[in-house]
Amino acid sequence: MDINLIQTQIEGDLAKIDSLSELEEVRAKYLGRKGLLAELTGAIAGLPVEQRGAFGKQVNALKNQTLDLFIKKEKELTAGNTVVKKSNLDIGMPGIAQELGVLHPITRVTEEVCAIFRKMGFSILGGPEIETEYNNFTGLNIPLEHPSREAFDTFYLKDYSKMLLRSHTSPAQVRLMKDKKPPLAIVVPGRVYRPDAVDASHSFMFHQIEGFMVDENIKLSDLKGLLETFAKAVFGNDIKMRFRPHFFPFTEPSAEVDISCIICKGKGCSVCGRKGWLEILGSGMIHPNVFKHVGIDAKKYTGFAFGMGVERIAMLKYGINDIRLFFENDLRFLRQF
Template sequence: MNAFEQVKQVLAEVESFIIENPKQLEEFRLQFLAKKGKIPALMEEIKNIAPNERKNYGMAVNELKQKAESIFKEKQELFENAVVAVQAPLDLTLPAEPYQLGSMHPLTIVKNRIVEIFERMGFNQSEGGEIEDDFHNFTGLNFPENHPAREMQDTFFIEKNPDILLRTHTSSVQIRVMRSQKPPLRTFSIGRVYRNEAISARAHCIFHQVEGFFIDENVSFVDLKQTLYHFVREMFGRETQIRFRPSFFPFTEPSAEIDISCLICKGEGCNVCKHTGWVEIGGSGMIHPNVFTNCGIDNEKYTGFAFGMGLERITMLKYQIKDLRLFTENDLRFLRQFV
């Protein structure tokens, strides 16, 4: 049988092939159109045809291929339309498919709770930019130039001379409020801050802080302690223990670290509390007289206290989360727990 007779034979097979369902359609494709099918095999034979007959042979094979593809496409559309036809008609009166609602991020939940607690204590909320200058972030808060305390808050600088940087704490808002308003002042601010720190289970280069202060006549350390006692008990429960440890901050004097009993290990020791049973949640103290002077407030007439806490640390303790990185990994398995 010569090549032309083979083309005629395959054409006859194509035209007589019975296609009554999708399975037979797939068999048709595999037998004639697939890479190892009969029609591609005929096209491969063109190199063995005499040069004076190649044109006619190529035209015959091409017509055969177009015929097979036309039959395949026609049957394919027929079966697809049949599937659509047997589907139930659209009923616009049916209720919509249930839509899975999202949930608030745990940091947002805790942030809203903090706002609620401090507003009930008479604090109002103030806001400030995340990009600050050197005065509002350091100098106004009694950080002398080249002072070692600035190394504790190494940050990301945007410009130099004058220094423009990403704020290292929300205390920069405190300076803006004190320079624009007159005492008595009782306010707090929450927002993102930035520090050049290695990312670990307990630290991140981007995190959130809440900072607050109260300025009036005759404000004492007792007022500071009672404010923070009330906050801790409202946030973590009345059984939570709190302690103050002497510390140093350039913008407060005297200063104290704020520790609470570890809610994750219940005082037994874990990686979050460094196996001490206590976790630091922030710093506090009486506002330094130099800060009042820098802001144009009479430090002989007014006194005040200030405090600052990490939002992530509070959230970790409240929900017993052991790794800070979970807050920024966007793992839905973690986030869905806070519906």
């Protein structure tokens, strides 16, 4: 076998190729486990003893030269993209990846709000949507026959006495305060229901986030500080916050929290009803009567509670103008978030 001929053949093969995959094919042909050089090495043993030494040297020399040729060729092929002649990359073509799904904007906002409170040490818990009249009203100091009940108009269940669909997330306060001992710092997001005719700003089902904190020495100033931190985290550091006296049966003193309108920056526009302020949540110090109902000593403990509508926050944050969009589940809507 003419060793030189083999070397010429290898050089010829390498000259023809211009891709790494072809290089690997040629490499297998000569240097592979069953390649030509392995065959030559194997043949040494079959030669007469006196020829073995010389032939062995020749094969070794060929092997080394071949290895060098391959290294050289590989360098050639990989040295800069320009060398890869056959590449047809057009980076303007669509990228290839699996499509990601999106969370519903209501979930997104809920998660964002919960994450802020979690950072401040709150736990996130849930509560049932079917509630007792006691938890939804009585335990929260909302008298059965009182105009304040109207604000919490309610779907009652047929066949179950005094059971209803919670009209706010506050009954979770009653449940959790009965169940756990202070100190408490809890946030409860969830669906709520009220018999409202559906239009651009009303829905018979919507979402709220309730939060409360109970410990010794919890003060109104704490509520203010905490909610300001929250409002800035959601709507940006440059907003102003206003804490305005209001009435809720389950808190006293109570406050509604307004932020300076994020559309007109407080000048007055159609979104804020020319007021320059947007109401974002209700809050206050937990009423001693509520503590009495859940068996917490109001002399020792004080606490605050707050609640907000998730749809409202989402509408303000994303500039959505119709609450019905949330429940149509149009993918063209959902995919924007």
